[in-house]
Amino acid sequence: MTSYQDQPTMQLRAIGSDPVGRHRRPGRPRPYGRHRPKTARLPEEYGYVPMADAHGEFGGDGGTHGDGGTHGDGGRTSGDGSKGCDGGESGNSGKVGETGNSGATGEGRERTAPRLTARQAFRRFWPLTQGDRHRLVLICVCVIAAALAETAAILLFSDLTDNALRRGSLSAFWTPAAQWLVVAVLGAAVGYLGNSLAVWTAERFVLRLRARVFAHVQELPPHFFQRHRQGDLVERLTGDVESIEQMVVSGVVSTVSAVFSTVLFSLAAFRLRWDLALAAFVLAPLFWLAARRFSGRITSVARDERVADGAITSVVEESLGNIVLTQAYNRKDAEERRLGREAGAWLRASVAGARMSELYEQLVEVIETLCVLAVIGLGAWEISQDRMTIGQLLAFAAFLGYLYPPIRNLGQLGLTLTAATAGAERLVEILDAEPAVSDPPPGAAVVPWRVHGTVEFDRVGFRYPGGDRRTLAGVSFTARPGEFVLITGASGAGKSTVSKLLTRFYDPVEGQVRLDGVPLPAMPLDFLREHVTLLPQETLILHDTIRENIACGRPGAAEHEIVQAARDAAAHDFIAALPEGYDTRIDPHTARLSGGQLQRIAIARAMLRDAPVLVLDEPTTGLDALAARRVVRPLRRLMSGRTTIMITHDLNLAPDADRVLVLDHGRVVETGTHRDLLALGGAYARLHGSQNGSSQADTGPRPTLRLGPL
Numbered sequence: 002m003t004s005y006q007d008q009p010t011m012q013l014r015a016i017g018s019d020p021v022g023r024h025r026r027p028g029r030p031r032p033y034g035r036h037r038p039k040t041a042r043l044p045e046e047y048g049y050v051p052m053a054d055a056h057g058e059f060g061g062d063g064g065t066h067g068d069g070g071t072h073g074d075g076g077r078t079s080g081d082g083s084k085g086c087d088g089g090e091s092g093n094s095g096k097v098g099e100t101g102n103s104g105a106t107g108e109g110r111e112r113t114a115p116r117l118t119a120r121q122a123f124r125r126f127w128p129l130t131q132g133d134r135h136r137l138v139l140i141c142v143c144v145i146a147a148a149l150a151e152t153a154a155i156l157l158f159s160d161l162t163d164n165a166l167r168r169g170s171l172s173a174f175w176t177p178a179a180q181w182l183v184v185a186v187l188g189a190a191v192g193y194l195g196n197s198l199a200v201w202t203a204e205r206f207v208l209r210l211r212a213r214v215f216a217h218v219q220e221l222p223p224h225f226f227q228r229h230r231q232g233d234l235v236e237r238l239t240g241d242v243e244s245i246e247q248m249v250v251s252g253v254v255s256t257v258s259a260v261f262s263t264v265l266f267s268l269a270a271f272r273l274r275w276d277l278a279l280a281a282f283v284l285a286p287l288f289w290l291a292a293r294r295f296s297g298r299i300t301s302v303a304r305d306e307r308v309a310d311g312a313i314t315s316v317v318e319e320s321l322g323n324i325v326l327t328q329a330y331n332r333k334d335a336e337e338r339r340l341g342r343e344a345g346a347w348l349r350a351s352v353a354g355a356r357m358s359e360l361y362e363q364l365v366e367v368i369e370t371l372c373v374l375a376v377i378g379l380g381a382w383e384i385s386q387d388r389m390t391i392g393q394l395l396a397f398a399a400f401l402g403y404l405y406p407p408i409r410n411l412g413q414l415g416l417t418l419t420a421a422t423a424g425a426e427r428l429v430e431i432l433d434a435e436p437a438v439s440d441p442p443p444g445a446a447v448v449p450w451r452v453h454g455t456v457e458f459d460r461v462g463f464r465y466p467g468g469d470r471r472t473l474a475g476v477s478f479t480a481r482p483g484e485f486v487l488i489t490g491a492s493g494a495g496k497s498t499v500s501k502l503l504t505r506f507y508d509p510v511e512g513q514v515r516l517d518g519v520p521l522p523a524m525p526l527d528f529l530r531e532h533v534t535l536l537p538q539e540t541l542i543l544h545d546t547i548r549e550n551i552a553c554g555r556p557g558a559a560e561h562e563i564v565q566a567a568r569d570a571a572a573h574d575f576i577a578a579l580p581e582g583y584d585t586r587i588d589p590h591t592a593r594l595s596g597g598q599l600q601r602i603a604i605a606r607a608m609l610r611d612a613p614v615l616v617l618d619e620p621t622t623g624l625d626a627l628a629a630r631r632v633v634r635p636l637r638r639l640m641s642g643r644t645t646i647m648i649t650h651d652l653n654l655a656p657d658a659d660r661v662l663v664l665d666h667g668r669v670v671e672t673g674t675h676r677d678l679l680a681l682g683g684a685y686a687r688l689h690g691s692q693n694g695s696s697q698a699d700t701g702p703r704p705t706l707r708l709g710p711l
């Protein structure tokens with residue numbers, strides 16, 4: 002019979018992940034979906050736990066010393082607490098179970114994500130492992146080989162203690178010692194290979210998933226972004242994406258590891274002492290029951306925490322984006338309270354999660370103690386019957402230190418998976434959001450042609466998705482190549498909506514919009530947007546150099562073309578005067594350039610694009626009179642020879658228009674030239690009069706935007 006005299010002295014690596022964190026190092030993610038550190042994962046997360054952790058569950062070190070995970074959590078909780086919530090908040094930190102609603106209490110935090118089971122979430126994201134499945138298979142082979150090596154080492158250790166140590170025979174030492182060494186080297190080799198591959202595969206999965214979600218987000222219509230806070234979307238693209246990796250790649254590897262380790266270690270246990278092994282297994286289902294009991298609550302806390310993470314990012318992002326408003330209106334305290342509220346919700350969810358994790362840990366600890374007591378009880382009886390020595394019993398008890406972690410991990414893995422579904426739900430919500438428009442099916446698109454620039458709106462009606470009323474109804478007009486059509490009307494009349502239909506952010510629900518007689522949905526989106534340039538109300542600036550900001554109008558443009566576009570936009574002089582010239586980095590909130598200067602950079606970009614149709618949405622909004630005057634000249638150059646649809650309240654530009662359209666509650670109520678409409682004395686005359694402080698008095702031209710020679 003095999004016997005053990007002492008603890009194993011060799012550092013065996015127990016295989017199997019430990020997702021709930023008994024062996025967790027500080028900073029390692031908890032199972033209920035707190036997002037992972039941004040660095041590469043620790044090898045243990047793929048199923049390889051170093052001896053320092055595996056040791057001591059039942060061995061001399063005892064469980065308390067191996068409790069790095071607890072300290073890790075503690076450190077993190079306090080560290081995150083400093084994010085902005087005061088210590089007093091922790092007094093509210095919920096009891097376990099009380100946090101179900103905690104994440105939904107803060108302002109603007111909605112839970113709109115669909116509910117998924119872990120299985121549905123897994124099925125949804127598993128296809129993304131395509132291309133890396135052969136690596137996953139190889140990782141699993143490594144995991145199994147490592148478990149085999151571990152088992153062999155356990156058996157060789159028993160051989161050594163039985164034959165070399167107990168009998169005190171050195172000659173019986175050499176063969177098992179050499180075999181053990183070979184097994185250890187092989188185990189190290191597959192461990193290295195498996196871990197390296199696992200990190201590579203997991204990171205590739207994260208990369209692929211993020212790219213996929215990001216690509217999808219970029220196709221979503223404007224109303225999606227109006228309904229979701231930007232910070233929350235950022236959180237989904239970072240933290241949630243990473244939590245899904247835990248479910249898919251690490252989840253599969255950890256499951257294979259735990260299952261094989263459990264089976265192999267169990268076989269080894271039965272081989273060593275079948276009666277003690279039976280006693281050890283009798284209470285094992287309790288691990289599974291404990292995990293089941295906790296899974297629902299952990300998912301709920303995980304959801305709260307993901308939502309709270311998104312809310313914190315949103316508040317920080319919104320506050321910093323609105324820093325002028327904050328400072329000018331003394332809103333510093335209000336913003337701090339806002340962040341404090343969100344951070345408080347996060348703290349409650351986080352602390353509840355940590356407590357639940359800890360509760361589960363301690364329960365598992367008690368179950369393990371019960372199992373060990375069952376083994377010791379049976380062993381005591383065996384010893385009293387002279388069928389066993391105390392050394393053998395202690396050796397078997399030490400062996401349980403290797404046997405229980407993978408069994409326990411099987412239960413914990415369930416928790417990790419259910420927790421990761423919280424992140425999956427939030428990503429599925431994005432992925433299921435439909436783009437408002439799509440390219441024509443392959444083969445159905447019209448053949449690209451040389452666009453002349455005739456724009457037609459033919460009885461166009463439109464309602465925003467989810468909107469309760471029509472924004473546009475029966476809108477018809479035509480702008481021929483080179484014509485300048487000005488659209489005006491009261492605020493909310495539907496003017497900007499016209500620009501969104503013309504650039505196909507949405508399709509009309511009635512009627513058609515056509516370019517050169519071709520309905521917009523019949524041409525590829527890229528083709529349309531190459532030929533219709535939008536200069537929206539807010540100046541669009543990339544976080545990049547001025548050169549790149551202009552060049553993105555036509556990627557690949559030569560330097561002299563960029564400079565010429567800047568000259569035409571009256572931007573070259575102030576750009577050249579900057580110390581770094583065209584290499585000056587700017588961003589949307591840049592203080593180095595004025596609003597008018599940024600607008601001229603946007604005009605230079607449009608110049609370079611050289612599209613036959615131009616849509617200008619309030620091109621001078623937000624600029625003072627001087628800046629607006631400086632922008633008008635380059636605008637004249639830009640508009641020259643192009644079909645221009647200008648949306649504006651500023652009727653100073655109207656005398657130059659070939660046609661003026663007046664929109665009211667989504668309908669065209671008047672159309673004609675500036676002079677005709679003033680003479681008509683209707684809606685246009687009233688708008689014009691209110692702008693100029695007189696009614697119908699001024700019928701003369703206001704030569705601000707003459708499209709004559711440049």
Ligand SMILES: Nc1ncnc2c1ncn2[C@@H]1O[C@H](COP(=O)(O)OP(=O)(O)OP(=O)(O)O)[C@@H](O)[C@H]1O
Nearest residue numbers: 224227465468472491492493494495496497498499
């Ligand atoms: N994403 C949206 N979902 C629902 N309704 C919307 C959406 N965007 C705009 N609307 C509504 O459509 C109507 C027309 O909006 P639009 O922006 O076209 O008006 P506008 O004439 O350009 O106004 P302004 O001159 O103030 O810019 C408004 O009542 C607005 O509330």
